[in-house]
Amino acid sequence: MILFNTKGRRLQEFKSIKEGEVGMYSCGPTVYGRAHIGNMRAYVFADTLKRVLMYAGYKVNHVMNITDVGHLTSDADEGEDKLAKAARESHETAWEISKRWTEQFFKDTKSLNVLPVTTACKATEHIADQIALVQKLEEKGYTYRTSDGIYFDTAKFPHYGDFAHLDIEGLQAGIRVDMSEKRNKTDFALWKFSKPTEKRDMEWDSPWGVGFPGWHIECSAMSMKYLGEKFDIHTGGIDHVTIHHTNEIAQSECATDHTFVNYWIHCEFLTMSNAEKMSKSLGNVVNIDTLREYGIKPLAFRYLCLNAHYRKQLLYSKEILMGANNAYNKWCAFMDKLKEENPKMLPLNQLSEASVKYLDEFKQGIFNNLNTPQALATMWNLIHDKNINNDEKYTLLMEFDKVFGLTEVEAEKPAEVEIPAEVLDLLDQRNRYRAEKNWAQADAARDAIKAKGYTIVDTKEGSKLQKI
RNA sequence: GGUCUCUUGGCCGAGUGGCUAGGCGCUGGUCUGCAAAACCAUUUACUCCAGUUCGAGUCUGGAAGAGACCUCCA
Structure with a gap:
């Protein structure tokens, strides 16, 4: 299968390190609030990638982090802690906040038929691993201390800007960058000290003093812990390329002296038209419950995601969502009708020549850098094809759904209501x-x-x- | 200022040189007492300019427009 690798910015044939197995890490949510559907697109994407890999016969070891340590609201390494802020506003502790939103996150992704990950790991439960990694970097001379924390010296990693095609000069010439005591513009915190004046909900002892880990270190520490020092795939949103993943690569490769990840796959954003721009301050953030209020099934949103390529920005509006919902409902109705006729599942090697053509076309789509829109087109053409009998149609559609994941789970179906x-x-x-x-x-x-x-x-x- | 991406029909959205993408919507038809659903049919396209080529939505150059990231939002 072909995938677009952000590293090198090109399409590449995917080859796993270990035959038949894939180690895959996905940057997960920061759990200080409800995830919106823009966030959800990234998880639907990662899930689709995983399903395609599984369809190709790989056993996928999928790890995702839960960022439940509070980080900072603004500026590089400045500002108020997001979790602390949310906690202060709702008069809860950071622990209560992160627990609540973590649970909600899994409910939301489940309603989108996102398969459970092999390992979901919380940053707060891996503080020792993070400290150990910082220590390793410290021993190798990649760190320095300032009054507010331990920093990574990016000047010591010559290839720092390669991944994101960073023009460091340009960055320095650019707008507002708070250097404080940093040696280089791109340096970032590995460990932050608690301020002597404050008592944080979340802080830990460390060789450098009481504090909390920097944001980037958790992904390096946990991914390497569960997938090894070098693994196959790392996914995330496109926004993470420049800073987060660049820093992950720097700290990981400096710690191990070898390649960290072979394939970096990034998902583009769901964008809003100006008229419907979501903002938390306006209170119009669209999440899974908002969809339900609109009368739109969560899986219709999954359909919407699949109908666009993951590397293209996807425009969101209520009208567009409604269109996807109509299409999805038609698909559901067709499947229900088909199932009522008790079709037989056939072994794939007993399919007719015409059916095999559809199957090949489907595979061609998904294995070509996850061209799910093309695969969906194949699906509709199959549905409309009168020359394919119901057994074959059913067999193929169920086969396709291993990747699409559009079949509604019973729990999501609205309960039968008593009619007055x-x-x-x-x-x-x-x-x-x-x-x-x-x-x-x-x-x-x-x-x-x-x-x-x-x-x-x-x-x-x-x-x-x-x-x- | 830097980096990157995009511009396809009423809407969303595939498509890297020649062949119908697909979906939604609209309209017409079949069916139905009417309606809904379903099914069938049909319609509209490649931002602009120049170039390469037998041939370009698809390659090259330019123009205009839009968006993203650099601001720990995926």
């Missing part, structure tokens, strides 16, 4: 009027039922009620 007796009475009335061909009265009954919040759908088996 009065509505059932009205339905009886309408049926009698219809039998008498009294259309005016029948339509009046329909309107009355609609006013109660139900719509009538006439089928061959009779009239059915649906909640609006």
